[in-house]
Amino acid sequence: xxxxxxxxxxxxxxxxxxxxxxxxxxxxxxxxxxxxxxxxxxxxxxxxxxxxxxxxxxxxxxxxxxxxxxxxxxxxxxxxxxxxxxxxxxxxxxxxxxxxxxxxxxxxxxxxxxxxxxxxxxxxxxxxxxxxxxxxxxxxxxxxxxxxxxxxxxxxxxxxxxxxxxxxxxxxxxxxxxxxxxxxxxxxxxxxxxxxxxxxxxxxxxxxxxxxxxxxxxxxxxxxxxxxxxxxxxxxxxxxxxxxxxxxxxxxxxxxxxxxxxxxxxxxxxxxxxxxxxxxxxxxxxxxxxxxxxxxxxxxxxxxxxxxxxxxxxxxxxxxxxxxxxxxxxxxxxxxxxxxxxxxxxxxxxxxxxxxxxxxxxxxxxxxxxxxxxxxxxxxxxxxxxxxxxxxxxxxxxxxxxxxxxxxxxxxxxxxxxxxxxxxxxxxxxxxxxxxxxxxxxxxxxxxxxxxxxxxxxxxxxxxxxxxxxxxxxxxxxxxxxxxxxxxxxxxxxxxxxxxxxxxxxxxxxxxxxxxxxxxxxxxxxxxxxxxxxxxxxxxxxxxxxxxxxxxxxxxxxxxxxxxxxxxxxxxxxxxxxxxxxxxxxxxxxxxxxxxxxxxxxxxxxxxxxxxxxxxxxxxxxxxxxxxxx
Ligand code: PRX
Numbered sequence: 001x002x003x004x005x006x007x008x009x010x011x012x013x014x015x016x017x018x019x020x021x022x023x024x025x026x027x028x029x030x031x032x033x034x035x036x037x038x039x040x041x042x043x044x045x046x047x048x049x050x051x052x053x054x055x056x057x058x059x060x061x062x063x064x065x066x067x068x069x070x071x072x073x074x075x076x077x078x079x080x081x082x083x084x085x086x087x088x089x090x091x092x093x094x095x096x097x098x099x100x101x102x103x104x105x106x107x108x109x110x111x112x113x114x115x116x117x118x119x120x121x122x123x124x125x126x127x128x129x130x131x132x133x134x135x136x137x138x139x140x141x142x143x144x145x146x147x148x149x150x151x152x153x154x155x156x157x158x159x160x161x162x163x164x165x166x167x168x169x170x171x172x173x174x175x176x177x178x179x180x181x182x183x184x185x186x187x188x189x190x191x192x193x194x195x196x197x198x199x200x201x202x203x204x205x206x207x208x209x210x211x212x213x214x215x216x217x218x219x220x221x222x223x224x225x226x227x228x229x230x231x232x233x234x235x236x237x238x239x240x241x242x243x244x245x246x247x248x249x250x251x252x253x254x255x256x257x258x259x260x261x262x263x264x265x266x267x268x269x270x271x272x273x274x275x276x277x278x279x280x281x282x283x284x285x286x287x288x289x290x291x292x293x294x295x296x297x298x299x300x301x302x303x304x305x306x307x308x309x310x311x312x313x314x315x316x317x318x319x320x321x322x323x324x325x326x327x328x329x330x331x332x333x334x335x336x337x338x339x340x341x342x343x344x345x346x347x348x349x350x351x352x353x354x355x356x357x358x359x360x361x362x363x364x365x366x367x368x369x370x371x372x373x374x375x376x377x378x379x380x381x382x383x384x385x386x387x388x389x390x391x392x393x394x395x396x397x398x399x400x401x402x403x404x405x406x407x408x409x410x411x412x413x414x415x416x417x418x419x420x421x422x423x424x425x426x427x428x429x430x431x432x433x434x435x436x437x438x439x440x441x442x443x444x445x446x447x448x449x450x451x452x453x454x455x456x457x458x459x460x461x462x463x464x465x466x467x468x469x470x471x472x473x474x475x476x477x478x479x480x481x482x483x484x485x486x487x488x489x490x491x492x493x494x495x496x497x498x499x500x501x502x503x504x505x506x507x508x509x510x511x512x513x514x515x516x517x518x519x520x521x522x523x524x525x526x527x528x529x530x531x532x533x534x535x536x537x538x539x540x541x542x543x544x545x546x547x548x549x550x551x552x553x554x555x556x557x558x559x560x561x562x563x564x565x566x567x568x569x570x571x572x573x574x575x576x577x578x579x580x581x582x583x584x585x586x587x588x589x590x591x592x593x594x595x596x597x598x599x600x601x602x603x604x605x606x607x608x609x610x611x612x613x614x615x616x617x618x619x620x621x622x623x624x625x626x627x628x629x630x
Contacts, residue, residue, distance in 0.1 A: 003029050004273045008412050018425035025426060026455060030266045034069045035060045036235055045453045047480065050473045053239050054263035054455045061233035062242065062265045063140040066304045067100040078309045080129045081283070083328050085176035085315035094129055104231035106137035109223040113168060113199045117142030117234055120164040120244065124148045124157060124188060126175035127314040130203045130220065131290045132300050134170045139242060142234035146244040146256065149291025150175055150182065152572040154190035160246050161195045164256055164462055168199040174206035178319035185210040238262030244462045245293055247399040248512040249471055250502040256462030257399050263455030264402050265305060271403040271424055272302030275393050276336050276365050277410040285311035286338040293399040294369055298338060317343050323354030330358040338367035342507040344377045345538045352384050360385060365410040367393045370508025371540040372496055378417040396420035396496050398482065400472065402456030406494050419495045428452040431488055436476045447500055448486040449479040504533035504541050509574050516543060516577065519570040523563050525550045530586050530594045531577065534603035542578035544603035546625065549582055556582060581628055585621040587613070598622060602629055
């Protein structure tokens, strides 16, 4: 059964109802799922602690809502279409029945290694269907998965293994990315020099030479050998943890955002069907990586709960040519396409040539996610990819929100370029000024908060509940603070303006400035650094680092290169600064606080109006940095 809305008036009516009677509203949506035992109470909450619980004492297994509930009718429908990095390698299709059997075998495999309910399993894998199989098998046996983006370094991986005290890692020998081959297992081995797990399960993807540690490492194909293709799912409580996903914040260390079972399931399916206006039989393609929240909610869980066919692509948009996306849309007759503004801008730079010769007429809906989409990219996407006939859903959400909170419903909500438009049913937004005063009415701008819980919201940060409270619930009383600036225009439409905290968004990847600074400071010649974001034509924001180095620096350009490599090895290549400027000092207040406002201005090249610099300890340093930049 689908709870899909069909008209604007239907949406407006539903929205009002969801606000007036949230519990009745969500109970109705949740009733279309299969619960082994129905909940006793829909919602219990307070934002002080925070303590948020949905569908209390409900018992279920999320994967039964993907498989058992639908197999009879959907068994032969493609669940996953996999498109490999190399166009010459055949694609693979797994029907719902085949996927179910793979998940069952791998569930047994995990259990044969002593992994069970509540254990943490790290998934560090390329974009292959087995990554989704591993996630679903964890969900089936009640293990908590934590997928780590396979582009992260061994240090980042080790930090996450340690933080969640992982019992096992599911990985692969290697990964194909464009014309590169990444030694995934070697990175895992390096991470395990600093920490340990009991079991490493290795999926063979590239066939490259790897080392296997006896007693700890085993091959995926050996482990599933002879395992039954049926499996009885573990009974979970609605509030049992489903997964942990690490994300960056204002402070140095990434935090493990925790999502639980019942609410996440209900919200991801409901939002998937409504935002994309999914109709049975549609082929849906989200280009995100499984290591990000989009890869969780709208590549695996939402689409599969809705019975959709979800396409997984292993490669990158520009390999072996800049028309690869369009070729895939044509090949698999994709109906719904969901990507990031960075990818759109990067492909826009190649012009319309690469689109020619590919039939994009199957497309019905286009989506955008991860960062603000600029008007130019919006129009290019609309005109050249959607041929002027596909609505664009600009979807705003976060790792912490679990699902899309502000977005047009495709073809229903009138769109405006660069606007995420209106909240989904159940989502109560508010805009506050810096002091926390609520700004009511239209034509206002401020910080975006949410005043009422929704089912897929963050429950805690793993192992450190106080951090969750501090980060999201303490800035403004009784409100969840998103960290984003927002404008509500004269029509009541929302436009996201970007982060107002020390988080930068590079190509849709979230990075904490402190995290990058800590990595830079690991270079032995670095004394201190300050990192800010600056506008970047393709990536949305680039990373600009101001670095004070040891005086004995003979060769600046090789030092700059070394610093970039240090960051790549500590965090991963995505965190490499785009620009590094060696400076004699940093603009600090008398209390030692770095004035980032000034550095942001310098980074973006507005070198004239610096505002008031009189409170600086050494105002002259600003002139020196500006001269250096020139
Ligand atoms: O600043 C917002 C931006 O991405 C942040 C969340 O990043 P992450 O947790 O990695 O999740 C990304 C995928 C949901 C937000 O705080 N952001 C996300 N979507 C949009 C956006 N900014 C503008 N428009 C969007 N559609």
